[in-house]
Amino acid sequence: MRLTPRALCSAAQAAWRENFPLCGRDVARWFPGHMAKGLKKMQSSLKLVDCIIEVHDARIPLSGRNPLFQETLGLKPHLLVLNKMDLADLTEQQKIMQHLEGEGLKNVIFTNCVKDENVKQIIPMVTELIGRSHRYHRKENLEYCIMVIGVPNVGKSSLINSLRRQHLRKGKATRVGGEPGITRAVMSKIQVSERPLMFLLDTPGVLAPRIESVETGLKLALCGTVLDHLVGEETMADYLLYTLNKHQRFGYVQHYGLGSACDNVERVLKSVAVKLGKTQKVKVLTGTGNVNIIQPNYPAAARDFLQTFRRGLLGSVMLDLDVLRGHPPAETLP
Numbered sequence: 001m002r003l004t005p006r007a008l009c010s011a012a013q014a015a016w017r018e019n020f021p022l023c024g025r026d027v028a029r030w031f032p033g034h035m036a037k038g039l040k041k042m043q044s045s046l047k048l049v050d051c052i053i054e055v056h057d058a059r060i061p062l063s064g065r066n067p068l069f070q071e072t073l074g075l076k077p078h079l080l081v082l083n084k085m086d087l088a089d090l091t092e093q094q095k096i097m098q099h100l101e102g103e104g105l106k107n108v109i110f111t112n113c114v115k116d117e118n119v120k121q122i123i124p125m126v127t128e129l130i131g132r133s134h135r136y137h138r139k140e141n142l143e144y145c146i147m148v149i150g151v152p153n154v155g156k157s158s159l160i161n162s163l164r165r166q167h168l169r170k171g172k173a174t175r176v177g178g179e180p181g182i183t184r185a186v187m188s189k190i191q192v193s194e195r196p197l198m199f200l201l202d203t204p205g206v207l208a209p210r211i212e213s214v215e216t217g218l219k220l221a222l223c224g225t226v227l228d229h230l231v232g233e234e235t236m237a238d239y240l241l242y243t244l245n246k247h248q249r250f251g252y253v254q255h256y257g258l259g260s261a262c263d264n265v266e267r268v269l270k271s272v273a274v275k276l277g278k279t280q281k282v283k284v285l286t287g288t289g290n291v292n293i294i295q296p297n298y299p300a301a302a303r304d305f306l307q308t309f310r311r312g313l314l315g316s317v318m319l320d321l322d323v324l325r326g327h328p329p330a331e332t333l334p
Contacts (some may be wrong), residue, residue: 058087113161123198142197
């Protein structure tokens, strides 16, 4: 899905939007009720836990993490696992690690749970963290219990299943899926290792009750941590188009036969709808009677655009480059 050299040069020189329009976005409704219940259940289970593994998306390593985790669960040893490393541009990995260390996060590992990359490092790291900590009333307990936390759809259940494959040679113990909300409750203990004897608690994904900026919310949505319909498929398609153009990923042009790259989402979605036959007849009342016109089905076109390019072309894109380079969020919510 490559452009011709002339078209690619023209696209690269085009004047793309420098910022995404953020006004009027309601992020307050992105926090379902079951998430608050899940956080309370996690807190009540802390006495059973020796260490916490927080899983987050490697494409947004510096934004979108739930600050309530540190506030409410921060008494235990903590390991941050940045999953889906295969979808992120890790050329700035050292700077990312330095940035996180500046925030007090010294134990960080990048993983790809689908291919079990770096997953074998987790249990030795957790064992070392527990060994350096005070286990208090769990000191006489020979088994280790680890709680896995994170925002929705970052791969918590996939991590548990990957650990079981690596250390127990066993298959899936938890449900996984491509959309948020698969895990709804703190589950029973799941064994992931024999030596040391280690069990994990899977937990539901919990978003922060207050998103720090609208663009952070859109990054989370684009990574699949929020159900698409809560944000709006057309809004997400627009933010994906903005992101692809900003990173000079123009494969959508050839895929949909657009002729040239474009920064106008309405124009792009209209072309997508026509190409895919996603149109609908609409009656329009005029002075001479009703007239049937063909109108593009924009939501259907947006869904196809998202499904086709969210994972594939967005792969190897770092959505947090603005944070890494010291640029503040374009809009901070009051």
